[in-house]
Amino acid sequence: MLHTTTDWLNILKPNFKVLSWTERLRCGLGALLGLALSSLISFWILGDLNTWYIAPMGASSVLLFAVPASPLSQPWNVVLGNTIAAFIGVSCYHFIPNLTVAFSVAVALAIVLMLSTDSLHPPSGAVAITAVLGGESIHQLGYQFLFSPVLLNSVLLLLIAMLYHRICGKPYPQRAQINTRTTDPTPTQKVSIQPQDIQDVLEQQTQLLDISEYDLQQLIMQAQEKAQARAIQTYTCQDIMSRDVIRLNAQDDILVALDKFKNMNLMSLPVVDDHNTLVGTLALYEVVEWFKGATDMRNSWQHQVKDIMVRQVVTVKPMQPIQDLIPYFVERSFNYIPVVDQQTLVGMISRADMIAVLNQQLMQHADSAK
Template sequence: MAGPRAVDVGRAGLGAGLGLLLAGLALRSSGLGWLIAPLGASAVLVFAVPNSPLAQPWSVVVGNTLSALVALAVITALPHVDWAVPLAVGLAIGIMLAARALHPPGGAVALLVSLGASGDFAATMGPILAGSCLLVGIGVLWNRAVGRVYPFRQPAQLGPHGTHDPTPEERIGLDPSDLAAILEEYRQSANLGVADLARLVGAAEQAAAARRMEGFTAADIMSRDLVTVGPQAPLAQVADLFRKRGFTSLPVVAEDDRLLGLIFQIDLIRRAREDAFRQHKSLISALARLIDNHRAKPPKAGEIMETGVPQISPETPVGALLPLLADGGAEAVPVVDGPRIVGIVTRTDLVSALAQRLALVQAV
């Protein structure tokens, strides 16, 4: 396994410890006992590898519960038989696979129940079913709080634009059914989901595209003759430049060409929308007032510019721009030499560069 990042160590360790503590306290307060050992293994999956098919709520809750039920049935039918214990574990594994709820700690649940069950159904099933549900519920809250998605496979998720269309890089490639068939053929469906494989294939294709762009740098494709505005430029001037020049973004710079930020067309619309809500006006009237240069104190470019935009150097390979300018990412990336802006690369520039390189490859 690759070495973990410090943030992953913290998220997994703290999350598992907190999740087990809260689940245990909830079990105890409700009179269902305390934690059982297999829940520790479930916590490893839920908090350390929440995107694994083995860690999804169906696998955790149904896998553990079915395993306990199978073990109870076996030891009830075959009391005081030594080989009933391995039989219970084997049957539990088979039942979990049949129910598409494979969860490795379920084998430990079956072993624990068949070795030490008291015969009291409620006392045996209570901690297992309730503990599994509590652990999953806490896992959902924890993973989302630290920026991860759990459950990982959520149907009908909206894309970055609020639609069901996949992102552009996902539209050209293998269909989900093809990916599922590949996982099935190589017996990997228990270890990797279709969404995981799609991400890996997309990343590999992006890396391959970047490799084909070797030799191109930002300096080769950037716009150099820049039109810029200062932070004190009125928004009327900014809107006029957008209209006359056909730009979608403008760098905001200081007098020494030091980059301060970028202002996009959408920033004007967002500011006008905020003003419209605040002043109870229509969007059109708010936009007209926003770019009215005859106001006593017209708003300035520095008030609405974006300062957290990514920046690159002239030597940055064009391949590195693919994730930056992908759908949902930046619309334009400033090229800086130290604090000074020396160029800008837009999506149009990147598409043109890709088309040129593709033409060269096909010619060869």
Template sequence: MRLFLSRFLPELSPVSRRERLRAAAGALVGILATGLVCRAAVGSEALPILIAPMGASAVLLFAVPASPLAQPWSILGGNVVAALVGVTAASWIPDPFVAASCAIGVAIALMMALRCLHPPSGAVALTAVLGGPGIRALGYGFVLWPVAANSLLLLIAALLFNNLTGRAYPHQRLAGPRTADPPSDARVGFRAADLDAALEDFDQVLDVDRSDLEQILRRVQMRVYGRRSGSITCAAIMSRDVIAVAPDAPLGEALRLLRHHRIKALPVTDEGARVLGIVTQTDLLDKAAWDRAGPRLGWGRRLRLTAERGRAPHGCAADIMSPVEPVRPDMPAGELVLRLSEAGLHHLPVVGADGRLVGIVSQTDLIPALLAEAGAARAPAQTAPA
């Protein structure tokens, strides 16, 4: 019986309690803000203030903001297209059930053609047809109010809430190198064309971004490689004489340390040697403005940091550092390959059990270790008697 009932339950990816609370709070805030703003704008009960399909849109925008069905064009384009189709069907087809079925079918076809498929938009089309005399009396005005207004306000709420709580929205694809070469982790294993061919064979709409799906498969692939690797750990290959920089150190000081020690990355640590981030050569090139006096913080980045933090930056290492998740000394070298690839970095700080910086490991450290391990694994096979 348990096996039979399990077939009716979806297999969802594991989600933390914090993420569940974030999604629920986001939907609460989004719908409340949309309703209050619309009520203030209308000022009367003559027009609909909030339509039911917005509840379904809130589920997508706040619970699964990475879904292709939850992106800005999906909600705006999908809801507006569905409303237009629904109003047209209601005015042209006398029978409400025939009009409703035609509205749903045509709306889905148009949304898929325009790449704005949004499941709640089906309810928008039905509302335009079956919403009652008040809705039908609005005619094409229903498209602008309440559909477009509700959709736009809910989208603004999602943009603010998701980004303020640490969820990038609209969903961002991982940026690779701007060259014709594929990323390093895409040069082994399956190719992007293989994934495209498999998706074409599958021939169904998947509620996951194609680039996200590729990243998931790449991570699975790298974890398999890591599991097959031997017993070399970060502790065996890391550099222990680490040059770090304080978060309030001027940019010129960070540049001087990189040049003097001939290194390419500086962990940023507090007074207790706990890692706050990392400053790399790329950070100095991309996030700082340069003049004859050296690197400084440009006005564009100053304004952006002020908006994010609510206070003015000081032109120090903390203003250009990249976020980084340190690794532990006992991490296998194979898993380190995955972490470097995911972070898009060439260096990762290593921290001990107390969270204090104990070393730094780089791709330069990793490659000879993996090559030596591969050579040692082949040697017995080559020397074995026939």
């Protein structure tokens, strides 16, 4: 259950990788140079034309310089997406008298056509609206709006982005295949997850993912390398434990604990004090027993977690080998074991964690025996 404003805000934040300050400044500098140079060149080519540059190019620059790996930022998307949106926007202005209806239909049709041509580019929605609401100077251009300024601005900004990323040593545009020599999977992919496997999974997705298949291949291969490097070592508790542990405070009201059990669908939770020192555990059945005796006057003083928790707790240390845990899960039917470092709770290992790692070791043993 969420208790703080920070918890509420965290669920609203995207799960983005936070770039270093150097990378952030590089992205900003790229947008600065891209917009400045492309607008100056456009002004030089178009001369006194009032519409020598359009605002949606600012949104395109965010994608081109901040997230160039996105499928939405590729050259095909920038050029074709903006051109399609401009054509639809001009057409809707000419054939639909009501401006609100015109730009709404324009954006909707542009989305459908961009998705149908694999050219989705979010700033193109603003291009369509600009074609309808851009004013008399835009309307006088008619379908010339497609070529100048839309196509001219798009191509110039794109060329500058390609040059800038090349100077910075960044790959742009994205390659379609990791194996540049052939369309076959790489040797590592042949014995693990292959590109076709990724394609099959993506085809089952009902939502558009803002990550390219190429990037997925790279991430999976890098993750496999790390997993294989770890597999040759003896697993310790810190290797498989969950670090973001749902916990109770000894001072919590028992009803608060019940809400956590209900919301998290857990059977047992560790209990800590204000210094995150492990002081006990509380199981759901113990809360149920407390409810059964709630009407008993002898139990009227029990209203905090510390009053009904179990203080004797079996714990393990981060560097302890996981083989030490097997008797607890097998012989004593434990569901969870807390991991502590100098009495401080640092993680939790579940029966599912153990099953997963033991299954992995069995598979590796079977592979090596072939």
